[in-house]
Structures are given as structure tokens and as C-alpha cells.
Amino acid sequence: xxxxxxxxxxxxxxxxxxxxxxxxxxxxxxxxxxxxxxxxxxxxxxxxxxxxxxxxxxxxxxxxxxxxxxxxxxxxxxxxxxxxxxxxxxxxxxxxxxxxxxxxxxxxxxxxxxxxxxxxxxxxxxxxxxxxxxxxxxxxxxxxxxxxxxxxxxxxxxxxxxxxxxxxxxxxxxxxxxxxxxxxxxxxxxxxxxxx
Numbered sequence: 001x002x003x004x005x006x007x008x009x010x011x012x013x014x015x016x017x018x019x020x021x022x023x024x025x026x027x028x029x030x031x032x033x034x035x036x037x038x039x040x041x042x043x044x045x046x047x048x049x050x051x052x053x054x055x056x057x058x059x060x061x062x063x064x065x066x067x068x069x070x071x072x073x074x075x076x077x078x079x080x081x082x083x084x085x086x087x088x089x090x091x092x093x094x095x096x097x098x099x100x101x102x103x104x105x106x107x108x109x110x111x112x113x114x115x116x117x118x119x120x121x122x123x124x125x126x127x128x129x130x131x132x133x134x135x136x137x138x139x140x141x142x143x144x145x146x147x148x149x150x151x152x153x154x155x156x157x158x159x160x161x162x163x164x165x166x167x168x169x170x171x172x173x174x175x176x177x178x179x180x181x182x183x184x185x186x187x188x189x190x191x192x193x194x195x196x
Contacts, residue, residue, distance in 0.1 A: 022094075023112060023181035024188070032177040033092045036170060040089025046082040050075060069152040077160045084163050088170030091178060112182040119179045127172045134165040 025033075053074050061067035106114065140146075141158035148154050 023108075023115075023178070024184045026180045026184050026188075029177040029180040029184075032173050036088045036092040036174055036177070039170065040086060040092070043082060043085040043089070046078050046085070050078040050082060053078060069148075069150045070154055073148055073150065073154045077154070077163075080160060081163050084167035085170070087167055088174040091171060091174030094178075109186065112185045115178060115182040116186065119175045119182070123175045124172065127168050127175065130168045131165055131172075134161075134168065138162045138165060 053071055057068060057071040057075065060071070138158055138161045141161050146157040148157060154160075
């Protein structure tokens with residue numbers, strides 16, 4: 001049985017060019033990653049909105065001596081949504097933190113094995129724990145009608161709390177797509193057109 005070929009890609013980071021081996025796609029992993037890419041690109045606008053809120057809040061505070069609690073809380077909420085929402089996007093683009101000192105010396109198959117075991121034994125169980133505990137956290141906030149403890153703060157605290165399980169669900173999808181791709185390299189057979 002022949003093995004699927006890993007595709008080589010060249011990335012430039014901080015002026016240094018590194019060779020990265022890309023795992024082969026599957027039809028389902030491509031669909032998942034297309035969705036993650038769209039969500040990641042849409043969420044990238046959160047950073048521009050956050051910048052606008054910060055500039056507005058600083059201007060109000062230091063020019064007009066009128067700071068607003070709602071704007072401060074909106075900053076925290078936008079930062080949380082931007083950061084948490086980007087987790088799945090980072091896994092999809094393989095731009096998450098990795099111990100490159102070790103992985104750059106591994107063969108593509110060894111990296112695929114490390115990905116496979118890392119996802120199955122570490123990443124997915126961690127995501128399952130976060131989802132298990134965060135969903136009741138959001139539901140309790142919703143059922144109690146939780147609002148900000150600050151006077152003049154934002155209502156609907158469950159909305160920002162729901163960013164945690166939603167982002168970890170996206171992260172699970174990112175890990176599953178990566179798992180499919182690693183499995184394709186390790187156990188699959190190549191198809192001539194690159195599709196399943």
C-alpha cells in the first residue's frame with residue numbers, strides 16, 4: 001500500500017524561511033477547515049471594532065472627562081471573543097504553539113504520529129472537559145439573568161460566557177480536521193485527484 005504524500009510548503013517567519021510539511025486533505029477536513037477559515041476571517045474584524053472602542057473610551061475619558069463602564073466591559077468582551085474565536089482558526093492554519101526545536105527534526109510521518117497522539121490524548125480530552133463545565137456555567141448565567149456587577153455595566157452576561165463553549169466547539173472541529181488529515185497520511189491511500 002502506498003502512502004499519501006505530504007505536501008511541502010514554505011513559510012516565512014521573522015525573516016527566516018522554514019519548510020513546513022502539510023498534511024494531506026480529506027473531503028470532510030476540507031469542509032471543516034473552510035468553515036473555520038470563514039469564521040476566523042469574520043472574527044478578525046473584532047480587533048478593528050475593539051480598537052475603535054478603546055479609542056472612543058480613551059477619548060471620552062481624557063478629553064471629555066467622561067469614562068464609560070459599558071465601554072470598558074465591551075473591551076474585555078471583544079478581546080475574549082477575538083482571542084477565543086481564533087483558537088480553531090489557529091489549529092486550522094497550524095499557527096498554534098508547537099515545540100519547533102523538536103518537531104522540525106521529525107519526519108512528516110513522525111509529526112503526524114505526534115499530532116495524532118497529542119490530539120487524542122491531550123487536546124480532545126481537554127476540550128471535552130472545558131465543554132462539560134462551561135455549558136452549565138452559561139446556562140446558570142442565562143437562567144439567573146446575570147448582569148454585570150458594575151453600576152452601568154453590560155446586561156446579558158451569559159452572552160460573553162457563551163463564547164467559551166462556542167470557541168472550544170470550534171477548536172474541537174479544528175482538531176478533528178487535523179486528526180483526519182494526520183490519519184490520512186498515516187493510514188490512508190492517496191487518491192489521484194486529492195479528494196476522497
